Amino acid sequence: MPTRVIRSAPLSTKEQAMTDKPGPLIAIGGHEDKDGKRVILKAVAERLNGGRLVVATVASQNPEPYFEAYQAAFAALGVRDVIELYLDNRGQADDEAMRATIADAGGIFFTGGDQLRIASQIGDTPLETEIHRLHARGGVIAGTSAGASMQSEVMLVYGSGRETDRIGDVRMAPGLNLISGVIIDQHFAERGRIGRLLGAVAHNPRLLGIGLDEDTAIVVEGRLCTVIGSGGVTIVDAGHVSRSNIAEARRDSVLSIHDVVMHVLGAGDRFDLESRRPGHPAE
Amino acid sequence: MPTRVIRSAPLSTKEQAMTDKPGPLIAIGGHEDKDGKRVILKAVAERLNGGRLVVATVASQNPEPYFEAYQAAFAALGVRDVIELYLDNRGQADDEAMRATIADAGGIFFTGGDQLRIASQIGDTPLETEIHRLHARGGVIAGTSAGASMQSEVMLVYGSGRETDRIGDVRMAPGLNLISGVIIDQHFAERGRIGRLLGAVAHNPRLLGIGLDEDTAIVVEGRLCTVIGSGGVTIVDAGHVSRSNIAEARRDSVLSIHDVVMHVLGAGDRFDLESRRPGHPAE
DSSP states (O other), X not given: OOOOOOOOOXXXXXXXXXXXXXXXXXXXXXXOOSSSOOHHHHHHHHHTTTOOEEEEOTTOSSOHHHHHHHHHHHHHTTOOOEEEEOOSSGGGGGOXXXXXXHHTOSEEEEOSSOHHHHHHHHXXXXXXXXXXXXXXXXOEEEEETHHHHTTEEEEEEEOOSSSOXXXXXXXXXXXXOXXXXXXXXXXXXXXXXXXXXXXXXXXXXXXXXXXXXXXXXEEEETTEEEEXXXXXXXXXXXXXXXXXXXXXXXXXXXXOEEEEEEXXXXXXXEEETTTTEEEOTTO | OOOOOOOOOOOOHHHHHGGGSOOOEEEEOSOOOSSSSOHXXXXXXXXXXXXXXXXXXXXXXXXXXXXXXXXHHHHHTTOOOEXXXXXXXXGGGGOHHHHHHHHTOSEEEEXXXXXXXXXXXXXXXXXXXXXXXXXXXXXEEEEETHHHHTTEEEEEEEOXXXXXXXXXXXXXXXXXXXXXXXXXXXXXXXXXXXXXXXXXXXXXXXXXXXXXXXXXXXXXXXXXXEEEESSOEEEEEOTTOOEEOTTTSOTTSBOOEEEEEEEEEOTTOEEETTTTEXXXXXX
C-alpha cells in the first residue's frame, strides 16, 4: 500500500474566482427509481451539461453490481460517458489517475453502502480536494444513501431505528462537509429514524437535521434546497429547544427534548438552510 | 340479539357535585411489562385504593388470554378482586348486570385489540355512561394499545407506518373522549407512526397528537400528564403550522406540513394539556 505523500494544493486564486457559482448538490435518501420515470437520476443527468459522470462506488465492499445498475440507468437517460471510481484502500486516494478522473468530470455520483467507508477512505486526501474543486467549479455532486450522508457536515453512522432514542445510542462522524451545518440521514421514514435524528441534533442544535425518505432527494443550490421524488423530507430544527436531558441523564435513558420545530416537505417544497425556513413555490 | 332500549340518565346533580375530583386516566402504548417491575400496572393498582378492577377485553375477538394475563399480573401486585367485562355484541351494553359491574368498581382496564371494536360496541350506550361516571367519581380508567386510543377524543384507526404520510392514508374515528382535545396513537416509535400522527393533527390542529411508545404511559390527572415507563412519549402540536397541503393536494401526495412543534418526553416529564407546554419536575 503506497504511503500518502502528495497533498493537493488549496484552491488557487483563479479557481477561487471561479467559485462564484458552485455546482448543485443532490442528496438522495436511497432506493431512487432506476427504471421508471427516474425523476431523481434525471435531475442529476440534466445538470451534467453533457459532461462525464464518475460513479463512485467507494461506500461498498462489493461495488460491481452498483456500478452496472447506475451505468444502465444513466445510459437510458442519455449519459453515456460514465466511469467508475473505486478505492481498495485509502492510499489509492493519492493516485494521480484517480484525481484526473474527477478533474475533467462534469459530476460525481456516490452510490450506497457505508458512509464511514467514504469518509475514512477519501476524507483529508487529494481526492477529497478534487471533489470540492469539482463542486466549486460548477460540477454536480450527487449521492444516494451513504452517498447522501457523506455530503453533510456530520454523518450519523449508527443509531437504532424503531424506537425512541436512548441517549447513548447515537454515533456520529464528520462527513465531507459539502453541505455545512447539517446532518443528513437517509431511508428515513422507511427505517423509522426520527428518534436517532433528534438524538443527533440534540447534541448541538447548530446542526440542522435532514431526514430523506427513499426515492426522495434535496437539490441544494447555494443554500436553497428543493425537494424532488416520491417521498418526504423531514427537517428537525433544535434551535429553539427549551430543555433536553442529553448531557445529564444516563446513557440508557430515553432522550427527552422539548420544543423541536419540525417540517415535512414534499416534492416542490423548498427549504432555506440560512434562514431555516421552509417555503413553497406558490408563496 | 336484544334491541337496545335502556339509556342511562345523564349525571344527577349529586353526581355532578362529586365530579370535583375525577379519577386518573392512564393511557399505555402497548406491551407494558407484566412480569418484571411492572411500573405501569403498579401505577394502575396503586390508584385503585383497594377497589375492584374490571378488565375489559372488548377490543379483542379472542379475549381469554388477555384476561388471564392481566389477572395474573394484577394478582402479583396485590389486586385480587378482578373481573372480566366482555361483550359479544353491542346489545349487551344495555345489560343491567354489566352496568352494575362498573358501577361498584374502583377502576377499569381496557386491554388491546381493535379500538374500533371498543368504540362501536360501547360508544353511546349505557355502559359508556357508566364508564364516564366511574371516571367522574374518582375511579381509575386505564387501557393499553387500543385501550389507550379509545380514551382520546379522536382515534387513529388506520394509517400506514413505515413511510411519510400520504394525504389519503389516515382514517380517524371518534373515541370515548375521556381525554378531550387529543388524538392518542400507540406502539408509536416501534411501528414508526410519526407520519400518521402528523397526518391526523394536520386535519385539525385543535387536536394535539400524543404518540405512546410500548411499555410507556401517560397518567392524566386533571389536565396534567406525567410520563411513566421505559420508552418515550412524542407530542406533536400543529397549533402553529404555517402551511400544510392536507386540503389541496391529491390523496396520494406526500403530506407537506411546516412548523410543527414536537416534544419527546421521558419518564418523569410532564405535559400540560391546557397550555400545551412540557415540563419537568426539576423546573
